[in-house]
Amino acid sequence: MPESQPRLHDFPGGLHLAPHKEASTAQPLQTAALPARVVLPLQQHIGEAAVPLVRPGDRVLTGQVIARSEGYVSAPVHATVSGTVTAIADQPVPHPSGLLAPCIVIESDGRDQWFEPRRPLPDWQTLDPERLRQRIREMGIVGLGGAGFPSAVKMNPGGDHPVTTLVINGAECEPYISCDDMLMRERAAEVIEGCRIIRHVVQAERCLIGIEDNKPQAITAMRAALGDATDLEILSIPTRYPTGGEKQLIRVLTGREVPSNGLPVDVGVLCHNVGTAAAVYRAVRYHEPLISRIVTLTGAAMARPGNWAVRLGTLVSDLVAGAGGYTPDVDRLIMGGPMMGFALASDEVPITKTLNCILAADRRELPPPPQPLPCIRCTACVDVCPAQLLPHQLYWYARARDFDKTQDFHLFDCIECGCCSYVCPSHIPLVQYYRFAKTEIWHQEQERRKADLARRRHEFRLARLEREKAERARRIRERKKAVKPETGGDDKQAVIQQALERARARKQAQGATPRNTDNLTEAQQRQIEAAEARRRAAGKPAPGGRNEPD
Amino acid sequence: MRFHTYSSPHLTGPNEVGLLMHRVAWALAPGALAAIWFFGWGVLLNLALSLATCLGAEALMLRLRGRPVGPALRDGSAGLTGLLLGLALPPLAPWWVVLVGGLFAMVLGKHLFGGLGYNPFNPAMVGYVVLLISFPREMTLWPPPQGVAGLHPGLLDALAWKFLGQLPVGQGLDSLTMASPLDAVRTHIGLGQRLEEIRHLPVFGSLAGRGWEWVNLGYLAGGLWLLRARLIHWRIPTAVLGSLFVLAMVFHLYDPDNYASPLFHLLSGATMLGAFFIATDPVTASSTPRGQLIYGAGIGLIVYVIRNWGGYPDGMAFAVLLMNIATPTLDYYTRPPVFGERDPDE
Numbered sequence: 039m040p041e042s043q044p045r046l047h048d049f050p051g052g053l054h055l056a057p058h059k060e061a062s063t064a065q066p067l068q069t070a071a072l073p074a075r076v077v078l079p080l081q082q083h084i085g086e087a088a089v090p091l092v093r094p095g096d097r098v099l100t101g102q103v104i105a106r107s108e109g110y111v112s113a114p115v116h117a118t119v120s121g122t123v124t125a126i127a128d129q130p131v132p133h134p135s136g137l138l139a140p141c142i143v144i145e146s147d148g149r150d151q152w153f154e155p156r157r158p159l160p161d162w163q164t165l166d167p168e169r170l171r172q173r174i175r176e177m178g179i180v181g182l183g184g185a186g187f188p189s190a191v192k193m194n195p196g197g198d199h200p201v202t203t204l205v206i207n208g209a210e211c212e213p214y215i216s217c218d219d220m221l222m223r224e225r226a227a228e229v230i231e232g233c234r235i236i237r238h239v240v241q242a243e244r245c246l247i248g249i250e251d252n253k254p255q256a257i258t259a260m261r262a263a264l265g266d267a268t269d270l271e272i273l274s275i276p277t278r279y280p281t282g283g284e285k286q287l288i289r290v291l292t293g294r295e296v297p298s299n300g301l302p303v304d305v306g307v308l309c310h311n312v313g314t315a316a317a318v319y320r321a322v323r324y325h326e327p328l329i330s331r332i333v334t335l336t337g338a339a340m341a342r343p344g345n346w347a348v349r350l351g352t353l354v355s356d357l358v359a360g361a362g363g364y365t366p367d368v369d370r371l372i373m374g375g376p377m378m379g380f381a382l383a384s385d386e387v388p389i390t391k392t393l394n395c396i397l398a399a400d401r402r403e404l405p406p407p408p409q410p411l412p413c414i415r416c417t418a419c420v421d422v423c424p425a426q427l428l429p430h431q432l433y434w435y436a437r438a439r440d441f442d443k444t445q446d447f448h449l450f451d452c453i454e455c456g457c458c459s460y461v462c463p464s465h466i467p468l469v470q471y472y473r474f475a476k477t478e479i480w481h482q483e484q485e486r487r488k489a490d491l492a493r494r495r496h497e498f499r500l501a502r503l504e505r506e507k508a509e510r511a512r513r514i515r516e517r518k519k520a521v522k523p524e525t526g527g528d529d530k531q532a533v534i535q536q537a538l539e540r541a542r543a544r545k546q547a548q549g550a551t552p553r554n555t556d557n558l559t560e561a562q563q564r565q566i567e568a569a570e571a572r573r574r575a576a577g578k579p580a581p582g583g584r585n586e587p588d
Numbered sequence: 589m590r591f592h593t594y595s596s597p598h599l600t601g602p603n604e605v606g607l608l609m610h611r612v613a614w615a616l617a618p619g620a621l622a623a624i625w626f627f628g629w630g631v632l633l634n635l636a637l638s639l640a641t642c643l644g645a646e647a648l649m650l651r652l653r654g655r656p657v658g659p660a661l662r663d664g665s666a667g668l669t670g671l672l673l674g675l676a677l678p679p680l681a682p683w684w685v686v687l688v689g690g691l692f693a694m695v696l697g698k699h700l701f702g703g704l705g706y707n708p709f710n711p712a713m714v715g716y717v718v719l720l721i722s723f724p725r726e727m728t729l730w731p732p733p734q735g736v737a738g739l740h741p742g743l744l745d746a747l748a749w750k751f752l753g754q755l756p757v758g759q760g761l762d763s764l765t766m767a768s769p770l771d772a773v774r775t776h777i778g779l780g781q782r783l784e785e786i787r788h789l790p791v792f793g794s795l796a797g798r799g800w801e802w803v804n805l806g807y808l809a810g811g812l813w814l815l816r817a818r819l820i821h822w823r824i825p826t827a828v829l830g831s832l833f834v835l836a837m838v839f840h841l842y843d844p845d846n847y848a849s850p851l852f853h854l855l856s857g858a859t860m861l862g863a864f865f866i867a868t869d870p871v872t873a874s875s876t877p878r879g880q881l882i883y884g885a886g887i888g889l890i891v892y893v894i895r896n897w898g899g900y901p902d903g904m905a906f907a908v909l910l911m912n913i914a915t916p917t918l919d920y921y922t923r924p925p926v927f928g929e930r931d932p933d934e
């Protein structure tokens with residue numbers, strides 16, 4: 039089979055890392071016990087947080103919508119067990135800030151009773167893409183590869199952007215993580231069918247599935263599931279971190295380079311994760327919302343590493359306890375992989391849609407970071423940067439808080455893959471500096487927008503006062519001329535009307551400023567903005583008002 | 589349960605500054621051994637003195653600046669500076685010359701700018717140039733290489749000369765020293781002689797200067813190992829040697845009587861030490877691909893110009909320092925395109 043494989047391309051930089059995946063792939067996929075309690079954050083995706091539709095005390099069924107999406111770039115949340123809503127309150131969530139976030143808490147009744155009626159769409163091939171997109175939106179599906187961008191939005195790039203190629207990401211390049219590997223091994227048919235659905239939705243000419251060659255079993259399973267069909271192409275790609283980065287994978291599979299500051303669709307490509315494809319399949323075929331996912335439990339301090347199908351909202355502590363617990367040496371708990379994941383301070387946080395791996399490490403496996411030395415400009419970081427940036431220069435300017443220069447040096451093209459920090463002989467936490475600079479720039483940008491708005495309002499007010507003064511003067515003149523004086527009633531009404539108009543305008547203007555965007559990367563923000571612009575252009579109201587499963 | 593939180597990435601690679609510096613230091617070995625073999629105990633004494641001075645000065649400066657001393661000494665950068673300076677100095681330079689050089693290298697060249705990573709100039713070359721300007725006579729004290737008639741002092745004589753300024757009984761300073769090949773070429777060409785005539789002087793070997801050629805070949809071998817081990821990039825050494833070679837070739841072809849052959853230039857003086865070990869000092873060299881090529885080519889050019897028309901027999905130290913000045917500008921204007929900025933169909 040591999041001989042029929044199309045020519046692959048290369049991406050710059052990158053690292054060969056020890057995979058550490060064997061531990062968690064040694065046994066088959068297991069299903070975690072139904073949790074007694076789930077905690078479901080209202081925001082498990084990029085965009086606006088969902089709005090609760092239930093109240094404490096309400097009884098809910100598995101798969102029932104409990105929070106509707108708010109605005110276009112958003113996703114609904116579904117009950118992942120049947121039971122009773124016990125609270126809608128701020129709870130710890132797996133987020134780098136360590137802050138609390140609003141969550142819906144459900145006490146399970148242990149019966150796992152599903153919502154009715156279920157309306158599978160087995161004949162999806164005959165359906166309009168818009169209809170399928172709506173289903174995908176309603177099922178709360180977001181990118182399961184980590185970013186969590188609402189999938190339906192991503193599948194609607196707008197008419198001026200024809201999608202020629204659909205890229206399905208099964209690379210899973212980060213060490214330790216194996217949930218996609220297991221998914222492809224055990225549910226290859228679902229993944230394949232999901233890819234077909236997505237391809238139909240985005241009307242792509244071809245669909246390429248990229249899988250790193252260190253997952254031979256996944257590749258075999260996927261090829262077996264594809265059989266003799268030729269509508270999808272499964273490609274074994276060389277193992278190199280971060281080949282699973284969106285831009286890197288597109289480069290490897292298609293040879294196209296997503297422009298700096300651009301989106302994949304600019305080169306006619308859309309990229310979705312294999313996990314997302316499987317979720318899409320279940321949503322369309324079985325009318326099943328995104329209520330569970332596969333999570334890798336691994337690391338030297340995880341007593342029994344493995345992959346688990348878990349209901350969302352299960353607390354990490356419950357999942358780990360059910361899976362054999364930690365060893366006594368546990369020191370660091372990482373959500374995601376060792377390169378891009380973030381360290382959790384506590385395991386009392388829920389599994390969310392984007393949580394793919396829990397890595398429990400001891401101090402031998404991941405020792406505390408060594409004391410950093412000054413940068414010696416050795417350019418080891420330059421050699422491995424897949425975005426072809428100059429990480430040492432970025433570091434220098436970020437440290438000096440020269441944010442304009444960091445942008446000159448393309449800070450926002452940095453994908454935070456961590457390759458630069460990994461090779462740095464001075465052990466400088468480079469990525470930390472880039473995140474800091476990005477956050478600061480975002481912050482300044484928001485301040486500037488606010489200031490702009492205030493200035494515009496002020497100018498508007500001055501102009502209005504000016505106009506009103508002129509108006510008054512004119513009226514006085516006219517009144518003097520007039521034989522019969524006018525009554526002031528109309529005037530007052532007009533003023534009230536004006537005030538109402540102004541208030542409305544102001545409200546609209548405020549509504550347009552983004553919220554909940556503090557942690558977005560620029561690419562994500564651009565994606566949101568592009569999506570919003572398309573929606574406005576299409577004159578469609580923001581969907582999300584009604585999100586009951588149909 | 590609470591866990592430690594650190595920022596990603598959580599994996600740390602095997603690279604370490606200390607390891608890097610130590611490997612570079614080991615790569616000096618072939619050239620250094622050749623130097624000791626051909627130029628005697630003075631080289632070894634220089635190395636020891638310079639190493640001690642640089643390490644001492646580093647520790648002292650860190651103390652004065654209130655920085656932890658241990659980790660900085662372990663990073664190996666001061667030691668490497670000491671070795672490079674020690675190898676660059678004339679073997680018969682008196683002890684205080686080495687001491688002054690080491691102090692200037694570490695204090696002026698490094699710590700006044702903020703220490704490792706912040707120094708715009710190569711510290712060893714700062715020390716060297718200070719000495720060249722302040723003590724021009726002492727900086728010419730090269731002994732005749734092994735295999736050339738002349739006095740080859742043993743360890744005791746070398747020590748006596750270096751520390752006490754005592755010449756072996758009945759000898760003048762002249763019998764201890766001999767002009768280096770580069771110096772010889774300068775002087776004799778200045779006197780109107782043709783290269784053809786000078787070639788027969790005992791100081792010349794089969795390729796370039798006797799002894800010097802082997803020392804340079806030694807550094808070349810070490811440098812190639814550095815390249816193989818990916819501890820340095822090919823660009824700077826290639827550009828230094830390439831531009832020196834091309835220039836020497838052009839002038840040599842044009843007027844072989846007055847301009848030495850490219851091979852002579854490549855294997856003389858500090859060419860190989862400079863190209864592989866000094867110009868590649870990451871802190872002070874350009875860090876972009878195109879910048880490194882320009883940086884290296886600039887060094888080759890300046891070396892050639894100084895050797896032929898400047899006031900000194902060799903010009904590696906000046907060339908490196910001059911190009912150090914250009915580094916920030918080079919880096920800024922040679923920024924490579926980032927991913928997604930190139931033409932994908934290139």
Ligand code: SF4
Nearest residue numbers: 413415416417419462
């Ligand atoms: S790898 Fe580290 S020390 Fe080397 S240039 Fe990059 S930031 Fe500086």
Ligand code: SF4
Nearest residue numbers: 423452453455456458
């Ligand atoms: S983290 Fe950013 S700067 Fe560092 S290697 Fe990755 S993309 Fe380049």
